[in-house]
Amino acid sequence: MDKNNYCIIMAGGVGARFWPMSRTDHPKQFIDILGTGRTLVQQTYQRFRKICPAENIFIVTNEIYRDLVLKQIPEIPENNIVLEPAMRNTAPCIAYANYKINQINPDAKIVVAPSDHLIMNEDVFIKNVQSALDAVSNNDWLVTLGIKPTRPDTGYGYIQYDDQQKDALHLGISKVKTFTEKPDAELARKFLDSGDFLWNAGIFIWSLRSIMSAFEEHLDDVNDLFREGEGKYNTPLEQPFVREIYTSCRKISIDYGIMEKAPNVYVLAADFDWSDLGTWGSLYDLRKKDENKNALSGQGVLLYDTHNCIISMPDDKLVVLQGLDDYIVVERDNVLLVCRKTDEQQIRTFVNDIKNNKGEQYI
C-alpha cells in the first residue's frame, strides 16, 4: 500500500431528504440506511482502508459529530477527525484537510469522497481509484470519477468528456469539456443518448501539489485564510485557529470553485455501480424487498395488503400496516412520517413547516 495515498472523507452534511430517519443529530452518513449492519461512513472508511494506511484517512465533519465518528470508527486517530466549526460547503473543507496533510506529507496523493454514497463492486472501485492515483502521480491533473448513466436522471450533475483527448497511458481517463448541474428531463435524455456524458460522483483524485496550486489559482481568498495557519495544523493551536477563521470563510463548493474553472480537469469513466442515495426512491430500489415488494426494517412490523412500500420502524415498536401501496413509512425518535413515495420531494416542505411551527429540535 502506497504510503503517499491519502483519503479525505467528507462527513459534515445534514440533509433533510431522509427526515425523520436522518435527523440533525444523526444525519444519513451515520445511519445504516441500507440495513446492511454498517453505517454509510463505516462502509466508506472500510473501503478506503484498502487504498490508504489507517493513519492517512481523514474524516472532515462538523464539531457536533465528533463523538459519533469516534463511536462508529473507534480505530481512527483523534487528529484524523477534522472538525469544522461551521458548514461552509466542500471547498473550505478540502482546503482545511489539504493544509493538515501538507504539514505531514507534501508528496501526498489524495482521494476526496463523500461519506454517504453507495458503491457496489468494491474491487472495481479500488481498481479505478488506483488507476487515477497512478495517473495523478505523473500528471498535474484534477481527476473526477464519472459514472456511466443508466437512466436520464435529473437529480445528478453531468460531466461531458472529450473522447479525442485521451492519454494513451491512462486509458479511460479523458479531458472534461463541461460540467452541468441537475438538468431538466429533456436535457438529461439528450445527455444519456449522446453517450458523451457521465454522472458526477463527487469523488476526486489529485496530488496534494495539484489541488493546492488550483486553490491558489482559483480560490485564493479561501486559500489565504488557511495558509495563515501554517505551523499550527496537527498541534493544539489548530482548533483555536480554525474556529477563528472558519466563520469568515465563504460557502463554496469544490465543483463551482475549482472543477468548473480549472483547465486541467479530467474524468475517469468508472466501472462500478454507484448511487448517491439521494432519494427514498433510490434507497427503495437498492434495498432487499419481500414478496410484496416492500423494503422493510423493524422487527415488530406486520403487513397486510401492503405493497411497494419502504418501511423503517424501531425494532421495539409494534406496527400494523394495512392497505398501503407505494408509501414511505418511517419512524425515528418519536417522529413518524407517512408519505407517498411519488411525493417524496415534499419532505423538504414538511421539514421547513416543522422548523417554523414546532422548532429545530424535530429536524
Added chain:
Amino acid sequence: MDKNNYCIIMAGGVGARFWPMSRTDHPKQFIDILGTGRTLVQQTYQRFRKICPAENIFIVTNEIYRDLVLKQIPEIPENNIVLEPAMRNTAPCIAYANYKINQINPDAKIVVAPSDHLIMNEDVFIKNVQSALDAVSNNDWLVTLGIKPTRPDTGYGYIQYDDQQKDALHLGISKVKTFTEKPDAELARKFLDSGDFLWNAGIFIWSLRSIMSAFEEHLDDVNDLFREGEGKYNTPLEQPFVREIYTSCRKISIDYGIMEKAPNVYVLAADFDWSDLGTWGSLYDLRKKDENKNALSGQGVLLYDTHNCIISMPDDKLVVLQGLDDYIVVERDNVLLVCRKTDEQQIRTFVNDIKNNKGEQYI
C-alpha cells in the same frame, strides 16, 4: 330523586375493535374516545347521577379495572364497584349486582346500561328512562330501550314490537314480539322499511323483584349460584365467595338467557340519539372533522393532502401524514395501526395474529 332508583353500569368488556387505542389494560369504556375531555364510563356515570343517588350506582367490572374505575370516578363508594373475577357475559354480572342490591333495598327499581355507548340529547334520555322506571313501578315488566333505526345497520340487534298491545297509561311502551341478532343487509333493509323494528340498545329497566323472578324462572342455575351467597353480599365475605363460584358459572348474555324467553318483555321506543360506538366508522361519523373531513386528535400531527381519516396520536409525538385518504391512523403505548377505514373488520384478524405471534402484552 327516587331513593328506590338504582343503576348497574356494566364496564367489564374488553373489545378488540378499537385496538390499539383500546387495549386490554385500558378498554374503550375507560378512554376519552370521542375527544370530549371525559371517558365513556365517566359520561355514563354522570348521566345516571341525574336519575339515582350516588350510593345507588353500581359499576360492575373486572377485578383488573378496579383502580381505573376508582381513578376515573373517585367519588364512587368502594362497595359500589362490583368486581368480577372472570368474564361471564351480561347475565351473571346482572345476577351478582341484583343480589348485592337486594340485600340493601328489595324495593329497588333498576336501570342496567353499558358503560361504553354514546347518548346524545341527555334530557330526552332521562325522560325516557324515567317513564320506564314509572312503568316498572306498577307492572311486572322487563323493559328494554329501543332506538328508532335511521339506516339498515347490520351491526345491531333488532327488536320487533307489537303496536296493538299498547298500555294507555304508558304511551310509547309496547310489547316485544321478537329479538333478532345482527341481520344481513337484505333483512336489515326490510326491518327498516317495515317500521316495526327498533335497535336494541342494551339498556334495561325493571324492578328488582321482576328481574329476580325472571332469573329464577329462566336462568335458575345462574341464580342458584348467587343465591348461595345471601348474607355475604356487601360484607368482607362477598369477595371470597364470588371468587369461588364465578368461574363455575356459565357464560350467557341477558338477552339470550332472559329477554328472548320471558313473556313480560316490553320496549320503550326512545327518542334520544344513540350509538354503541362499535366501529371506527361510527366513531368517525360522530367526531368533529377538519376542513378535509379528518377526525384528528394529537397536537403534534401535520396533515398534507390527507382526507376522510380518523387519526389519534399521542400529543407528544410529531407526526407527518401525507397522501392518505379514508384511513385509520392510531397509536397508543408504542403500538401503531394504519388501516383502510373500509377494512376495519380486519382489525380482529390483526389482533389474533399478534396474540399468536407476539404475545398478549400487545393486545
